[in-house]
Amino acid sequence: MKRPAAMSKLHVYQKIILIFLAMMIPFYLINLWMNMTGQSFIKDGISNATLSNVKFYSRQVDDQMVFIRNLQLQFLNDSDLQKLSFLGKRIEEYEEIQLVNRVKERLVTIQNSSDYLLNVGVYIKSFDRTISSRGGIKKLPNSEHDVIAGYSETQPAQPLYYSGGKLFFVASANNASIVAYFELSVGKFEETLRPLVDYYVDSGAVLTDDHFIKTITVKEKAAVDAVLQQIQAGVMGRTPDQVPDSFTVHNEKHPYMITHSRIATLGLTLYMYVNQSEVTGPLKAFNIWYILLSVVSLAIILVFSFSVNWMIHKPLKKLMKSLKILEADNLILSIAPNHDNEFGYLYRNFDQMVVKLKQSIQENFEQKIALQHSELKQLQSQINPHFLYNSFFNIYMICRSGDVDSASELARRLGSYYQFITRSGKDLATLADEYQHAMDYCEIQSIRFSNRIEVEAADMPESCKSYLVPRLILQPVVENAFEHAFENGQRRGHVCVTNAFENSQLRIIVEDNGDTLTDEILNKLQYQLANTEQISEKTGLVNVSRRIRLKFGDANGIYVSRSALGGLKAEIIIHFTENGG
Secondary structure, eight states, X not given: OOXXXXXXXXXXXXHHHHHHHHHHHHHHHHHHHHHHHHHHHHHHHHHHHXXXXXXXXXXXXXXXXXXXXXXXXXXXXXXXXXXXXXXXXXXXXHHHHHHHHHHHHHHHXXXXXXXXXXXXXXXXXXXXXXXXXXTEEEESSOHHHHHHHHHHHHOTTOSEEEETTEEEEEEEETTTTEEEEEEEOHHHHHHHHHHHHSSOSSEEEEEEOTTSOSEEESSOHHHHHHHHHHHHHHHTTSOTTTSOSEEEEEOSSOEEEEEEEEETTTTEEEEEEEEXXXXXXXXXXXXXXXXXXXXXXXXXXXXXXXXXXXXXXXXHHHHHHHHHHHHTTOOOOOOOOSSSSHHHHHHHHHHHHHHHHHHHHHHHHHHHHHHHHHHHHHHHHTSOHHHHHHHHHHHXXXXXXXXXXXXXXXXXXXXXXXXXXXXXXXXEEEHHHHHHHXXXXXXXXXXXXXXXXEEEEOOOOGGGTTOEEESSSSHHHHHHHHHHHOSSOOSOEEEEEEEEEETTEEEEEXXXXXXXXXXXXXXXXXXXXXXXXXXXXXXXXXXXXXXXXXXXXXXXXXXXXXXXXXXXXXXXXXXXXXXXX
């Protein structure tokens, strides 16, 4: 499986940091999950606790209302009340007083039985009076009877009656000839609701009917109405079973958590609301700690990245930079270690390697220089003494013939020839001098062979005449053409020397029309020229090719093939750098 290209291009320290991040991300996500789960758990816990309080309050109130309602129904069956209603104004005054007093005492006892009762009274139609624990005995019309009359006219089927900010339990008997009315204390309801909302500032509790008309609350009405409208919008059109025990509504500013419970005996529902932001306020500490954890994690990553960059990347970069400098053949450098650690060990060994490499290069260079001198001496020593003897013999014969001009020309060429090859102080010569030396050799050979050899030579381009080359690289090639092309000495020979210089590349081609070159000899010579390092005998063309490669590199040298003239084609190729280096 191939790695992504982008990943493979990253530095080592970048990969280490990415791996560290990959390890930190699960840890960070786990903490995030724990934080969110913890907040959700705490929210659910608060919601359940609030719901539990609301339901407990509802049960307590419901139990009290059932108790009060039972007292009311029992009171309607009281014998004194029934007798007083039956006899009415026909009863004797003394007995009337006794009956009324006993009924009133019963009413006071009922009121004292529950803190939720503010006033307990009864209307007796035949008696044409109301009797109450707070108002006593009053003739009609009076304010208490007005409340009863309003109830009878509007909602005779409802036991709970709400009028003028007052809440009543109303029940009748004997075809409404007896009407018992128990006034419930709104203040007591508010007092019992207050503990539900004291813990939170932005919270409230509301007792309301199904139409949200009759309400009892402990908060300012304006503040409650804003939330109550949202609650009403959320529950209207749904049956009580369809409304969840806890839900959330939103007003213009905040979300509110709503819990509710039904009080069946009153026909009211208790709604408690709490600002969700206030509930989750203590959880902000967890968010702060989580943010702090994130900041610390980021700081750890930055410190780790900086440490890796400082301890690993920078030393590696320094070592890589030194290696690139070393690739450019710059051996004058040192990266002495600042600390005694792993990279210090690498730096010391790098410096030792550079020192040894400089020594090896110096030794190799000296060996190559010595080899060039040796090969040059070898070439100079390979000059055939017979060539010198024959040249002097030819001068003698020309002088005998009286051709003084030819003799003097041959002597001049021969002197120039030996002057060039016997220079021992210089290993390099200009292309112009090297080319002229080869031409001197050709002229001497032409005179020796009595013009049976035709030499065709092109002029050297002016642009490269001043370039320096190793001495004696062209004359041996030309000499090879003379020696191998005319071994039998019976036929006329032709030697062609051409050259070209383009894009700093010099090509000198020497061809002959000899007939002694076989394919076997050509293949053997090509192999020797391609493997000059492996050939132990460094003579002739092999020697010249090796010296050219030592000077200019492996892309240079001598390449041979069969000439179009029939003989050998030897091609000298040299790639010059700037200024002929």
